[in-house]
Amino acid sequence: MSAQGAELVNQQYLRDHALTRGFMLGRPVSATVTPDGKKVIFLRAEPRAASLRLFEYDIDSKETQELVTPQQLLKGAEEQLSAEEKARRERMRVSVGGFTSYQLSKDGSKILLPLSGKLYLFDRATKEARPLNAPQGVIDPKFSPDGKSIAYVRDNDVYVLSLSSNKEHQVTKGGTPTKSNGLAEFVAQEEIGRFSGFWWSPDSRTIAYQETDTSEVEVWYVTDPAKPGQAPHAMAYPRPGRANAKVRLGLTGVNGGRTTWIEWDSAKYPYLATVTWPADTQGASLTICVQTRDQRELAVLAVDEKSGRTRPLHIEKDQAWINLDQQMPRWLKSGAGFLWTTERDGSLALELRSPTGAAVRTIVPPQMGYQKLVHVNEERGEIFFIGHPDPTEAHLHRIKTNGTDMVKLTQEKGSHNASFGRSDDYFVRTSLTADAMPAVSVHRATGEQVGGLPSVAEEPLFAPRxxxxxxxxxxxxxxxxxxxxxxxxxxxxxxxxxxxxxxxxxxxxxxxxxxxxxxxxxxxxxxxxxxxxxxxxxxxxxxxxxxxxxxxxxxxxxxxxxxxxxxxxxxxxxxxxxxxxxxxxxxxxxxxxxxxxxxxxxxxxxxxxxxxxxxxxxxxxxxxxxxxxxxxxxxxxxxxxxxxxxxxxxxxxxxxxxxxxxxxxxxxxxxxxxxxxxxxxxxxxxxxxxxxxxxxxxxxxxxxxxxxxxxxxxxxxxx
Structure with a gap:
């Protein structure tokens, strides 16, 4: 082959790589097992179209059905995103369009679909999607636990929409660009890994929301010099040694009204790292983790939901810094306490702490290379997690809650991830190996494979050496x-x-x-x-x-x-x-x-x-x-x-x-x-x-x- 011909071949591969997003378009993503354990909902794009669509996979029949497309809902219109939503997607590293996320109702009967700043509700029984009467510019929509309402943020305030009446009402008031309600601040999204700024109570009667005051934070402007007629986008950007956003957390009824502000020493712990509101859990209440500015101390606080007062459950310390884990604390419904991760003994470990925060036992020891929690089956006394002592690999494991009988459920060399949804019986596994592009499979909790989510992606024409x-x-x-x-x-x-x-x-x-x-x-x-x-x-x-x-x-x-x-x-x-x-x-x-x-x-x-x-x-x-x-x-x-x-x-x-x-x-x-x-x-x-x-x-x-x-x-x- 001539040098010119080789150049043409090489250029064509680069073009194919770019148009297919590295041959990832067309592969299933965001897969969730339905609560009844019979279907898997997932998103997938066409091989050269960066727009995600909604699908359903039947575990028994192995058949896949497309449920609805973005084009059907938009009726030919172009997708529109607010500046706030564009920034949020940038923080989340989302670069595709269409259905970039979805949410199953608790019973699995309905699917909430944000699209182009609006909301749609898909009924899995009738296979119909209807628009919800929420104005343009909705951010971070969430089902209420009882499935009767949707909460979201727009115009810097929290709103709730009733699904029965299809009408919204305002929950918080007074939100402005410099003092917003219900939105996570910049560093929470970019560095802490927390993308939400409000949370439903388990009984659907109360909403906890973050108030963010950026009035003392430097304002920087982002612009496109190639478009001098376009106004710059202003953003509060906190630089080292300068003012951060001031954050506090409040509780208010779902219909609005008086706010009970959560009390903690925000001068010492200015960062609101995680918020957990456990459902159906004995002896547990709203729990927050707050961090010092130097990030060497993290306090786990239990919240009295009536008075807003807090009491410490655990203080994690590190002489250098603490790596935050958005999955923690994970309360056990039995009342045995909560799971917690720590690097106290040299490497990341998973441990159990009592309801009062006292250390009970180490479940996954440091030498196992623990990486993340996947699922807890309390009825069987089992914990599923990802880990491996070698950082070039990641494997799914099952272990008893008492720290015994650990089983490695993935054998092929590579990096594996998994998710259970609300079903204890099945999980979806995404596997990256040396021999094939990423694949998504369906497994019983025992590890047995029972199916695979179909990909329509183009495959690269060569294998890397x-x-x-x-x-x-x-x-x-x-x-x-x-x-x-x-x-x-x-x-x-x-x-x-x-x-x-x-x-x-x-x-x-x-x-x-x-x-x-x-x-x-x-x-x-x-x-x-x-x-x-x-x-x-x-x-x-x-x-x-x-x-x-x-x-x-x-x-x-x-x-x-x-x-x-x-x-x-x-x-x-x-x-x-x-x-x-x-x-x-x-x-x-x-x-x-x-x-x-x-x-x-x-x-x-x-x-x-x-x-x-x-x-x-x-x-x-x-x-x-x-x-x-x-x-x-x-x-x-x-x-x-x-x-x-x-x-x-x-x-x-x-x-x-x-x-x-x-x-x-x-x-x-x-x-x-x-x-x-x-x-x-x-x-x-x-x-x-x-x-x-x-x-x-x-x-x-x-x-x-x-x-x-x-x-x-x-x-x-x-x-």
């Missing part, structure tokens, strides 16, 4: 290497490092997913592509992760360099005189940092949406690792890319969405300005109108093409 291995010592690092499919072991190849390197995410996975497919495509252009998980990344224990405390710019980069060298010792075809590096977000920061601090190793870098100056990122994330800038000025300076702007010697391409509301475009502009004033040569590629995500297929294809051209120019071909 990726290998996961451990390299180096002190520390020993997980690494992944991808060789070209036409690999010639007599040649020396330029190397590209795919990096993230930050907390909360790993890049070494060993499974077939969109990320590894792109790495294979990149390798096929004439590179060896590698990924390394340095200290500070999750899944290897408390000390490993906390090694990043007070420094983003030392251990992370040192481990990347040592891992690269160790990998080259095992792979002599890697040419360490021609190493490039690319990443996005924290990975963009790491890429730019590598070019600035280690030009002896990294000869070219592509930095996407990099955080440049950590004083310009948000409070909850940054202060967790670096503390307050007023107290740790030198830490912030050492972690800032601006500190090293005069050191640039290697080619650097900065890429950034001009409307990014997470890592603002400001970051790349500040670095570009510093480099320019230091007489340094660099390139900058603004992505017009794009945010922190790059879902646009045309932009995605063009960006990867530009990336390869950049590395080809500066690293060359195999020799």
């Amino acid at each position: 990726n290998e996961v291995l451990k390299v180096g010592s002190n520390p020993e690092l997980f690494a992944e290497i991808v060789r070209p499919r036409n690999f010639d072991d007599t040649k020396k190849y330029p190397v590209i490092v795919e990096v993230y390197g930050g907390p909360t995410a790993n890049v070494v996975k060993g499974v077939r997913d969109p990320g590894i497919l792109l790495r294979q495509w990149l390798a096929d252009q004439g590179f060896i592509v590698v990924a390394i998980d340095n200290r500070g990344t999750p899944g290897r224990g408390r000390a490993w992760e906390r090694a990043m405390l007070n420094s983003f710019a030392t251990i992370t980069l040192d481990d990347q360099v040592s891992g690269l060298r160790a990998l080259a010792q095992k792979t002599p075809q890697m040419d360490l005189t021609r190493v490039g590096i690319r990443g996005w977000s924290f990975g963009g920061y790491m890429s730019a940092l590598a070019a600035l601090k280690r030009p002896d190793i990294y000869r070219a870098a592509v930095a996407g949406a990099p955080v440049v100056d950590w004083e310009d990122y948000d409070t909850h994330y940054t202060e967790r690792y670096l503390g307050l800038p007023q107290q740790n000025a030198e830490v912030y300076k050492a972690s800032s890319l601006l500190t090293y702007a005069d050191k640039l010697q290697r080619p650097l391409l900065l890429v950034h969405g001009t409307s990014d509301d997470n890592v603002f475009f400001l970051h790349s502009l500040k670095l570009a300005d510093a480099l320019f004033k230091n007489r340094k040569h660099f390139e900058i590629l603004p992505l017009s109108g794009l945010t922190h995500m790059v879902p646009d297929p045309v932009v995605m294809e063009a960006l990867w093409t530009r990336t390869v051209q950049f590395f080809k120019t500066h690293l060359g071909d195999p020799e």
Whole structure:
């Protein structure tokens, strides 16, 4: 095949990858077993249309039926989203349209469908969907536990709509853009992992809602410079060491009226981390978790629902920081107490605490690599969880509530997740393995497979040649290497490092997913592509992760360099005189940092949406690792890319969405300005109108093409 022909084939694959969202469109997502255990509701798009539709799978007959499409409900109109809903989806990393979520009523008879800022109710018996009389702009709709009403937020207040009358009434009053009711604040959504700001009581008579006061928070503006006639979007953005939103939690009747405010020491514990309102649980009440600003202390508080007073059940402490778990506490209906996760003994463990908060027993010990809770079957005394000692894998396990008789329910190497819904008898499993793209299957609680949700996705035309291995010592690092499919072991190849390197995410996975497919495509252009998980990344224990405390710019980069060298010792075809590096977000920061601090190793870098100056990122994330800038000025300076702007010697391409509301475009502009004033040569590629995500297929294809051209120019071909 000629070089020109190879280029055409490669370009076509990149186009296919972009249009199919990495061959993920058409695969089942958001699957839920119905309460009767007979059907599975799920969402699925067409292979090249990023709009999710609603389906039902019959477990016995194995037949699938489409229930309703977004187009049927919109009747040909375009989908419309409010600025608030767009921002919420950005926080949740949702980049598709159509039915992006749904909710089953408690009895499973009806499905609530938010679409284009409005609400629809689908009746599973009649197979009909009717519009609900809620105005445009509804956010975070939820069924009441009794299934008779829907609560939601619009215009900064909580409303309830009666399903019998199809009429709404206002529950909270006085909400404004700077003092909203029922909405989670920015850091709750972006960093804490809590996307909701109101909660139904189990008896459907009361609503707990968050009041958020952002009047003292800095206002930043997000705009699209390519549209100067369009007004900028204002948002309260809390930067390190500056004012956060003030949050309090109130209780009010479903018909509104007087609010009982929950009392806790909000000066000491300003962050409302989790809210749990257990149903049918002996001895349990509304429970909240609140966190100190330095994130080293987390208080579990029981709420007296009449007076609003609280009493402490447990105080979790950590000398560095506490990783929040939105699933905890998980109250047991028997009255035995609540489940809790802790890293107190070196790694994440699952334990039982009494109704008063006293430690009872460890259920899943630290050495098991616990990751998340899946389901509790109290009648059988069983807990299902995801975990594995190796961070490159995740498996479903079943264990007795007394910590005995643990059984591993997934055997195939890879990452598996599962969900039960309200049925104890069946679960849906999503499996990512090395040999196939993600698949969704249906299983009995014993683990026996009884079906599979059908995919209509296109399949990639090649299998990636990726290998996961451990390299180096002190520390020993997980690494992944991808060789070209036409690999010639007599040649020396330029190397590209795919990096993230930050907390909360790993890049070494060993499974077939969109990320590894792109790495294979990149390798096929004439590179060896590698990924390394340095200290500070999750899944290897408390000390490993906390090694990043007070420094983003030392251990992370040192481990990347040592891992690269160790990998080259095992792979002599890697040419360490021609190493490039690319990443996005924290990975963009790491890429730019590598070019600035280690030009002896990294000869070219592509930095996407990099955080440049950590004083310009948000409070909850940054202060967790670096503390307050007023107290740790030198830490912030050492972690800032601006500190090293005069050191640039290697080619650097900065890429950034001009409307990014997470890592603002400001970051790349500040670095570009510093480099320019230091007489340094660099390139900058603004992505017009794009945010922190790059879902646009045309932009995605063009960006990867530009990336390869950049590395080809500066690293060359195999020799």
